[in-house]
Amino acid sequence: MTDTITILHTPGCPNVALVRQRLAEALARYSGPAPRVVVEEIADPDEASRRGFHGSPALLIEGVDPFAGPETPPAFACRTYRTETGVEGAPSVDQIVAALTAG
Secondary structure (H helix, E strand, O other), X not given: OOXXXXXXXXXXXXXXXXXHHHHHHHHHHOOOOOOEEEEEEOOOHHHHXXXXXXXXXXXXXXXXXXXXXXXXXXXXXXXXXXXXXXXXXXXXXXXXXXXXXXX
């Protein structure tokens, strides 16, 4: 069960709206109870490093970034995702649904 989803982003990130829209679509398909969605801004590279932030935007499910591998370094930068249709600025709806149901 997923209680909290956090969207982390850098100031002015152009893909925050896209990740929010895809998350909303994924949650509409999610069969569990509606989780709380929190949006937080990562203000600078030091905070990114302290929090293990892997680029903007990031989706954390229960505090874990399911789209970052252990080899992914912290980064105060834009982030891309490999989706079914190519490289994009946010995970696909299907990828988010899969991450929500994996736990």
